[in-house]
Amino acid sequence: MSDERAPELPRDGGEYVGLRLHETLTRTWSRPPGLWGWLSTTDHKEIGRRYLVTALVFFLLAGVLALMMRVQLARPESGLISADRYNQIFTMHGTTMMFLFAVPVMEAVAIYVVPLMLGTRNIAFPRLNAFSYFVYLAGGVMVWIAFILNVGPDAGWFTYVPLAGPEFSPGKRVDFWAQMVTFTEVAALAVAVELVATILKQRAPGMSLSRMPLFVWAMLVVALMVIFSMPSVALASSMLIADRLVGTQFFNPVERGDPLLWQHLFWFFGHPEVYIIFLPGAGFVSQITETFSRRPVFGYPVMVLSLVTIGLLAFGLWVHHMFTTGLPRVGYSFYTAASMAVSIPAGIQIFCWIATLWSGRPRFEVPLLYVLGFIVTFVIGGLSGVMIASVPLDLQLHDTYFIVAHFHYVLIGGAVFPLLGALTYWFPKITGRLMSETLGRWNFALLFIGLNLTFFPMHYTGIIGMPRRVYTYPEGLGWETLNLLSTAGAFVMAAGVLLFLVNGWMSLRSGKLAGPDPWGAATLEWATTSPPPPYNFPHIPLVTSRSPLWDHPGQLPVLTGLRIEDREYVLTTIIDAQPDMREPSAEPNSWPFLAALATTALFIGSIFTPWAVVWGAIPVAIALIVWFWPGDLAPAPEPVID
Amino acid sequence: MLEPRFSGDLAQLPTHAFGHRSLTWWGVIAFMVIEGSFFIMAIAAYFFLMNQEGQWPPEPVNPPDLLAGTLFTGLMLLSEIPNTIVKKASESERLATVKLGLLLIVLIGIVLGVLRALEFKSLNVGWTDNPYGSVIWMLLLLHSIHVLTDWVDSVVLAALMFTPQGKSPRRMVDVSENSLYWRFVWLTWLPIYLLIYWLPRWIA
Amino acid sequence: MSARGQALLAASVLPLLSGCDGVQSVFGGDGVHGEQFNNLFTLFLWVCGIAYALVILFLAAAILRRRRAGPAEHGKGLARTLAAWLGFIVVGLTMLTVASYLTDRDGAAAATGNLRLQIAVTANQWWWDVEYEDPLPANHVRTANEIHLPVGVPAHIKLESNDVIHSFWIPNLAGKQDIIPGRTNDILILPKKVGVYRGQCAEYCGQQHAHMSLDVIVHPRATFDAWRQRQLAPAPAPANPLTLAGYNYVTSRECSVCHNISGTPASGKVAPDLTHLASRRSIAAGTFPMTRGHLYAWVADPQGPKPGNRMPYVGLETRELHAVVAYLETLK
C-alpha cells in the first residue's frame, strides 16, 4: 500500500528551514542528558569520539611498554626487567597495538566520518554501534587489569601453541589473551556490518559508487576483509580456550592434534589484519592529498581497483608467515609470488598520490607533511616486505629484528602517520578548532626522525643475527650500538607523541576557530557545521559529482521531505544511489549497554568455568530481546496492516 | 554555511520494503556471511585434523549412530515448507497466516531441539578423547547455537505478531528476514551432516 | 631523501664487502648456501633500491617543480608514466620471484653430498640435546648445547622437540628450520670454513628463549675425528679425595636423577649429558662461558642466572659445592 503525503507530519523544507528546522531536529536527535543518557546514546559522532579516545589511550599505554622494552634492550645483559615481565610486556605491546589500537582506531575514524561523508543522519544499526564500543572497552580493560595484576598474557601476540596450551602455559594468562580476542572480534565484526550497510544503503542521493570518496571505498574493502578474516581467529581462540579449559585436543601434538592448525587459522586472519590496518591509512592519504593538492586524486578508477585487489590478494598469502615451518617446498613459491604481487597495486597507489601532488597545487600544511612522511617511510617497509617474501631470504631473516624493522615501518609509516595526518585534518570537524600548525610541524619532525632512528638500524641488527623476543642479549655480537640507537630513537618518538598530545590539548581550548570548511575540501563532511549538529545535516544533500563541494561554490543542492519529529533518514539504491526508502533510526536506549555488560560477564566468567557460557547466555538473551523489541507504532498516516 | 538549493522531495518514499532494499536484509546477510566463514573455517579444521590422523575415526572409535541425526536432517528439510509459506505470507502481509506459520515453526524447533540432544548422545566419542572427537563436537555445537538463536528469534516474532506491533509492515520485513536466516541454518547443516555422519563411514 | 636510499644500500652492502662479520651473521657465507644468499640479497637490494630511488625522485620533483598560477592541470603525460612504472614493477618482481625460486631450488639440491654425518638434535626448554648417530651403538655420541662438524662434510640434522616449538638456526651456516613437536623436521648443513660459530633458538619458546643458544665448531676432518673419539670415552675416575667427594655426590644424589655421566651410575636422561661437560665452551645453552666461577654460580643456584629453567635449586653446602665443581671440572 502506498504512503499518501501527510501534511500533519512535520517534514524538513517548506516552513521548516533554518533556525526553526534546527530546533526541531535538535530536539528529535539529541540524547537524554546525564550519565544514563551518556550510556544510551546512539549518535555515531559521540560513539566515534569515545572509540577514538579509548584507542589512543591504548596506543599510549602500549607505547609506554615499548619504551620499557627499549630501555631494557639498550644495554647487553641488562637486568632491569625480568624475563617473565619482559615476555608479558612485548606480548601486551603487540596485542594492544594490533587489537586494541590499530584496528579500533581506524574504525573509530570511520564511525565518525563515514556517515558525514555520505551525507546521512546516522550510521546503520546505531545501537549495535553503541554495544560494540562497550564490548571493546571491556575487553581492553580486562586484559590490562590482568597485566597489571601480573597475569598478563606472555606467549606473544600470535600466541603459538603448544607454548600457549594448557601444559606449557598453566594459569590464566593465555585465557585472558584469548578472551580479549573474542571481545575485540565481536566489536570489530559489529562495526564492519554497520559500515557495509551504511556505505551500501545510506549514501546521499546521487552518490553513485563511482562518486564515493576513496576513504569510504577503503573502509568498504576493510569492512569486508574484517567480515571474512576475523571469524578465523575468533574460532581459533575459542578452540584454544577449549583446549585449555575443557580438555579438547585440537592443538595437542601428543594426541595427534596439530600446532600448525593454529598457525594457519591465525595467519589466515593475521595477514589480512595487516592490510585492515593499512588500507584505512591509504584512505586517509587519498582524502588529505586531494584536499591539499586542490585537485581530485589522480586515477580514481585505478585507485579503487588497487584497493580491491589488495583486499583480495590479502587472503592468498598467509603462509609467508610460516616459511620456516617446513611445509612442502613446492607450495612456497606460490606464496612468494602472491606476496610480491601486492607490490603492484601498492606501487600504483604510491604513484597516483605523487601524481596528484605533481599535477595539483599543493599546500604543505601539517596533514600533507604526514602524507610525505608516509610515502618516504612506508615504501621502505614495503620493500623490506618484498625481501622477506623471498623464501631463501626469509629462512634467514624470519624472527629476527629485520622483521621487527619491516613491520614497524609499514605499521607506523603506513598506518600511524596517515592516522595522525587524518586526526590533524578532521580535528577541526570534530572539535570546531584547528590544531596548532607550528607544534604540528615539530611533532611531525620528531616522529619522522624518531621512527627512522629507532627502526632503520634494526634491519642491520637482524642481519647480524639478533632474534626478536629476547629479553636480553650477550655482549660482543656487535648488537650493542645498534640497540642503543634504537632506544634513543624510541625516546625521540615519545617526545613527538607527547608534543602531539600537548598540541591537541592546547588547541582544544584555545585553537583557532575552524568554521565549517577550514581546508576548502571537496567532500560532504565539510558541508555541515564544525562540530556537526546531532542530526548532521539539516537537509539531505544531493550529490552530482565526485567532489560535491567544489562544483557549486557557496551552494549545496539538497532534498527535503524527511520527517523531523521522528528519527528518519533516507535509504538509496546500492549502485547509483537513487532515493528508495525512508528508514527510521533507533532512539537512544540503554539496553545495548546492559547487553554489553551481560556479554562481558559471560566472556570473563567463561575464563573460570565453562558453565558461565550456559548461565551467562540467559541475561544476554534477555537484554537482546528487550533491545530489539520495537517501540511504538509509527504515527498515522504511516502505513499499518488492517 | 552553504546555501541550500532545494532540488527535490523525499516525502513520497515508502517506509518499508523487502529484500535487498531493506537495511535489515543487509544486516542479516552480513551476519550470515560471518557465520558462514565460521563454518568454513571449522570445516577446514576438520579436514586438516583428518589428514593428521591415521584413520578416521581413529581406533577404537566408531562413527556416530545415524538415527537421531538423520531424523533431525529430515525434519529440518521439511520445516522449509512452513518456512516458505511464512516468508511468502509476510511479504504479502497476510498477518493471520504468518501467526500460524510462526507457531508451527516454533513447535518444529522444539522437536529439533530434542533430536539434537539425542545427536550429542549418539556421537560415540567424547570431546576430550582425541582431535576427531573435539572437532565433531565443535561442528555440532556450532550449528546447535544457530538453531537455538533462530528459534528464540522465531519465538519473539511469534509473540510480537499477537501485539499491536504485528500490524506494522516493518515487522513483516523482520519475519521475512527471519525465514531467510532459517534457510541459512538448514543449508549449513547439510555439509556438516555429511562430515559428522557419513564421511567417517565412507573412508573407514 | 635518496640519502636514505643510499644508507639502505650502505647499511647492508657493507658487510658483504667486509666479508664474514660476527659469529652469528646471515652474511657469514660460511655455509654452502652462503654466497647464493648474499647474491640474492644484493639483487633484491638493487631492485628495491632503484624502486625506492625512483619513488623519492618523483616525490621530490612533485614537491619542487614550479607551477604556473591558474587551475590545476590534469596530468596528460602522467598516464603514460604510470604505464612505464607499472612495467618496471612487473619486470622487477618477475626477476626477484624467479631469482629466489632458483636460489631456493639449488639450496635444496646443493647440500646433498655422498658421505653424510647423521646428527639428531632434540630441543628442550631451554637447551639442546645433541646425538651423533652411528650404525654401531658403541660409537653413538651424546652431548649438549654444542655441535662439532667436520668441514666440507654434509651434516644431515634430524630435528625434534620434547615440548614446544623451537627453531634451529646457525646463521653463518644456513637458514633456520622450526622444530615442531609431533613432527620431525630436518636440515642439511655443509660448512665450508673451519671456525667457531653461534646458533640461537629463533622461535619464541617461553621464559628463557633468550638463553637457548648453541656453540658450533667446524673442525678440519682430523681434529673432528679426534674430538669424536674423545667423546666416546667414559668419564674419568675421580683422582683425589675432593673430586671423589664430588663424584659421590653427583652420582648418588639429585643430579643423577636427571643427568647422565657415562661410566658412572648417573644415568638421567632429561638433562644435558655431563660426561664431557668440561670440554664444552659454555654452560646452560650459552648462558655463561665455561669457567670455574660460572660452574660455581650455576650449580649453587641455577635459577639465579637463568630464571625458570628446568634445573631446580639443589642447595648444596659449601663443602659439597667445592667438591661437585671440582669433579665436574674433571669431565673433559
Ligand code: HEA
Ligand atoms: C601495515 C601493515 C603491513 C603491511 C602494509 C605489510 C606489507 C607487506 N608485508 Fe608485512 N608484516 C606486517 C605488517 C605489514 N606488512 C607485520 C605486523 C608482520 C609481522 C607479524 C609478526 O611476525 O609479528 C609482517 C610480516 C611479514 C612477513 C613475514 C616475515 C616473517 O615473519 O618471517 C612477510 C613475508 O613475506 C611480509 C611481507 C609483506 C609484503 C610483501 C608486503 C607488501 O604488501 C608491501 C607492498 C608495498 C611495497 C612493495 C612498496 C610500494 C611499492 C613500490 C614502490 C613499487 C616498486 C616495488 C618493487 C619493484 C619491488 N610481511
Ligand code: HEA
Ligand atoms: C601499530 C602497531 C605498533 C606500533 C605503533 C608500535 C610502536 C613501537 N614499537 Fe612495536 N610492535 C608491534 C606493533 C607496534 N609497535 C607488534 C605487533 C610487535 C610484535 C610483538 C610480538 O612479538 O608479539 C611489536 C614489537 C616491538 C618490539 C620487539 C620486541 C621483541 O621482539 O622483543 C620492539 C622493540 O624495540 C618494539 C618497539 C616499538 C617502539 C619503540 C614503538 C614506538 O613507535 C612507540 C611510540 C609511542 C610511544 C613512545 C608512546 C609515547 C607515550 C608517552 C609519551 C607517554 C604519554 C603519557 C601518558 C600515558 C599520558 N615493538
Ligand code: CUA
Ligand atoms: Cu627455544 Cu626459543
Ligand SMILES: [Cu+2]
Ligand atoms: Cu603477512
